[in-house]
Amino acid sequence: MVKKLKRRVFLLLEAKQHQQKLSRFFDYFLIFLIISNTIAVCMESVENFFEVHQTELIAFNRFSVGVFTLEYILRVWSCTTLQKYRHPIWGRLRYMLTPLAIIDLIAFLPFYLPFTRVDFRAIQLLRLTRFLQLLKLGRYSRSIKVLTQVIALRREELILTLNMVIFLLIFSSSLIYFAEHEAQPDKFPHIPASMWWAVITLTTVGYGDVYPITPLGKLLGGILALLGIGLFALPAGIIASSFTEIIAMNKIAKKTLSPKICPHCGKNIDQPLDDSTDLDN
CATH class of the missing domain: 1.20.120.350 (Voltage-gated potassium channels. Chain C)
Incomplete structure (x- = not known):
């Protein structure tokens, strides 16, 4: 019981x-x-x-x-x-x-x-x-399950992209610190504080509260902004292509598990004909 x-x-x-x-x-x-x-x-x-x-x-x-x-x-x-x-x-x-x-x-x-x-x-x-x-x-939620499948399918590519973002964030904040620290010691007091500028520049947000004033800092900011456009578009493309692949796989699995059966002949409607000559019979 x-x-x-x-x-x-x-x-x-x-x-x-x-x-x-x-x-x-x-x-x-x-x-x-x-x-x-x-x-x-x-x-x-x-x-x-x-x-x-x-x-x-x-x-x-x-x-x-x-x-x-x-x-x-x-x-x-x-x-x-x-x-x-x-x-x-x-x-x-x-x-x-x-x-x-x-x-x-x-x-x-x-x-x-x-x-x-x-x-x-x-x-x-x-x-x-x-x-x-x-x-x-x-x-x-089926949509959240699909998102989980997408992340699991492209886990290695997303982790690689994340590593690239972290490396570029640390590298750019270090460069801007050495380029702007003497000119703006209050805005770029140390490398961790400079990471805020690197984040808003990489994401092309640009709040304007912190910005470079030296020629070298401006050059670095422009290069970093261009790199940010491509860098953050990369995971978006990976996820978009994975969505298409996962949805196609789920449709195939759904047809396999729940096939459409013809009420007259009892055959699978989604299954292609074995012989094209059957169309003439």
């Missing part, structure tokens, strides 16, 4: 391939709850709105935390349905250390911190972690 109930709970929470109506309803309900919590956190920063609706916002927050807590407990309890988490203790600990389980835990854990005896001076800052509930959408 317990095993049967545990399997039903597991199918409700985890097994999306079964496409149960109750499972889909539960997913949509959690998506609605996550998005509503994010909106509520934003509205709590509006003092006039918070003073009028403080009771409703607190009650909604407690209800949401209760749902997320119950969801996490049920996921940990039913995870032993899978063979790799079969052990009642070590299996559950392994599941609790998975990225999605950690995100589920972070989504509600900060709510319980004010009720402990520990004096947290930054408790209000900790409550901002409620925005991390948005990460839970990765479990239910």
Whole structure:
């Protein structure tokens, strides 16, 4: 009886391939709850709105935390349905250390911190972690799953691009420091402070609060701005091409797993004909 109930709970929470109506309803309900919590956190920063609706916002927050807590407990309890988490203790600990389980835990854990005896001076800052509930959408949103696949597919290329950006950032901030330190010691006091100028120049933002005045500094700024245009366009091109590739792969996989069957002949509609002469028959 317990095993049967545990399997039903597991199918409700985890097994999306079964496409149960109750499972889909539960997913949509959690998506609605996550998005509503994010909106509520934003509205709590509006003092006039918070003073009028403080009771409703607190009650909604407690209800949401209760749902997320119950969801996490049920996921940990039913995870032993899978063979790799079969052990009642070590299996559950392994599941609790998975990225999605950690995100589920972070989504509600900060709510319980004010009720402990520990004096947290930054408790209000900790409550901002409620925005991390948005990460839970990765479990239910197909678009976020596609983005995760894209990053995983082009991980090496993106890491290489990041290394190039970090190297150029440090190199350019060092050069601008030696070029502008004597002329503007207050604006370029040291290399770490010069990194702010390097960042806004590489990204071609250019706030204008810090800028070079020496001929060498201006030349360096112009070269760096041109390099920044191409450098930051590089990861955008990598991600865009990966999106096209992942979407095409997902379409092929979807056709393979869920083929369209002709109601008359019972054959796969998406499968090409073996012999072109069949068209004449």
